[in-house]
Amino acid sequence: MKLFSARLIKHNVHFTRPILSRVFYFSSSTTITVPEISVDYLIIGGGVVGLSIAERLSRRKGKSVLLVEKNSRLGEETSSRNSEVIHAGIYYPNDSLKTRLCIRGKNLLYSLLSSVSSIPFSRVGKWIVAQDNEAEISYLQNLHKKSKEIQVETYFLPQTKINLIEPYINAKEVLVSPTTGILDSHSLMNYFECKLKDQGGDIALKHKVGNIIKSPQGKGYLIQIENDKSSLFTIYSKNVINSAGLFSDKIANYLLPPAHHYKLYYVKGHYFGYRGVVKTNHLIYPVPPKNLVNVGTHLTLDLSGRIRFGPDVLYQDDPDDYSLNDDRIDSFADAVKTYIPSIKKENLYPDYTGIRPKLQGPGEPFRDFIIKEEIDHGLEGFVNLIGIESPGLTSSLSIAEMVDEILLDK
Ligand SMILES: Cc1cc2nc3c(=O)[nH]c(=O)nc-3n(C[C@H](O)[C@H](O)[C@H](O)COP(=O)(O)OP(=O)(O)OC[C@H]3O[C@@H](n4cnc5c(N)ncnc54)[C@H](O)[C@@H]3O)c2cc1C
Incomplete structure (x- = not known):
């Protein structure tokens, strides 16, 4: 714990509470340094989707969850620059993830909204x-x-x-x-943040992921983090969930072979x-x-x-x-x-x-959300969320549910 406190002060990590976890030491031939913090789930991106996933995973007893966000505040990008509409889910192909997750997400969202008073919404139609x-x-x-x-x-x-x-x-x-409605997306994100912290999860603001490699020791990943003082340090995480919105292709491509790179x-x-x-x-x-x-x-x-x-x-x-x-x-x-x-x-x-x-280039046909663990590339526990455009806000709870299922025994 002493080591943590010293490093936390040095790096100005805004953890809400100290993380009680193991510390791994081993050398690496890359620029990634010895990891100082170890967690079970690292979520990259503090938008509405990353927050919802982190909240969901933090319900797991005995597991540590850390969300890292490059900006100084949560939800400053796409999650606070949208129409704030709870979509019905009728536009997309019937068998698409967008349809399935939107309908499920809408139902989960309305049941949450009717059970808490802190998130203003209206079922305007x-x-x-x-x-x-x-x-x-x-x-x-x-x-x-x-x-x-x-x-x-x-x-x-x-x-x-x-x-x-x-x-x-x-x-x-x-x-x-x-069934179409509107909601206050900031209150929803605030709700996820509070629940995440209550359930023992941590958030590090002004912490940008700059690289990821597979852990040389086998399972898990080493994630290079840059903080606002431009110093670098490394986190070990057993599982990595890439919910980095506009930058999720770059994060995914740190680990994927070039022939399978994503492009947003x-x-x-x-x-x-x-x-x-x-x-x-x-x-x-x-x-x-x-x-x-x-x-x-x-x-x-x-x-x-x-x-x-x-x-x-x-x-x-x-x-x-x-x-x-x-x-x-x-x-x-x-x-x-x-x-x-x-x-x-x-x-x-x-x-x-x-x-x-x-994911859809100019003039190209419809593209669905990509939400997948990259098992095909030997990347167990590495879950990518790519192309999470509309109806991502509506689907935030169902996307978290899906990621929870993907990582069921991990
Ligand atoms: C114009 C517009 C209108 C929309 N309208 C609706 C609507 O009415 N209803 C609806 O359901 N959906 C709507 N959407 C879609 C919805 O806003 C998004 O699907 C949702 O906000 C995506 O959330 P997110 O968490 O995936 O991404 P983001 O909110 O973009 O969050 C990603 C986070 O990752 C962080 N990040 C990126 N790179 C790094 C890194 N290297 N290290 C650390 N952190 C990093 C970013 O800073 C950011 O905070 C709309 C979208 C747009 C653009």
């Missing part, structure tokens, strides 16, 4: 609106049929009711998804707020593009009823570029005008951006 256009109307009919197949409730609104309920909305047909694309979405008189009580989504690169530039509400529009789609090279391009205001106004004709471009104002970690 969503309208998917088709214009007087055969392709859009047939899309809604197919979506309704598909929803039935996967047992997610949707129904068509009688046309006479559309403008009675939502006077600002222009639509020929409306498919209602009553960074796809920015802009959001614009609205200061005009438009009011709606539902989330309003247009019919999405065919390749599902997103679910359309939609209208979302926050929990105070404030309207925002977004996100659009912009492939870019830099995973850290959150700049908001005002030029996009014209294309936004055009996209939104189709379902809210009274929208005025001058009332739109730049709000924020988020970046999707996408």
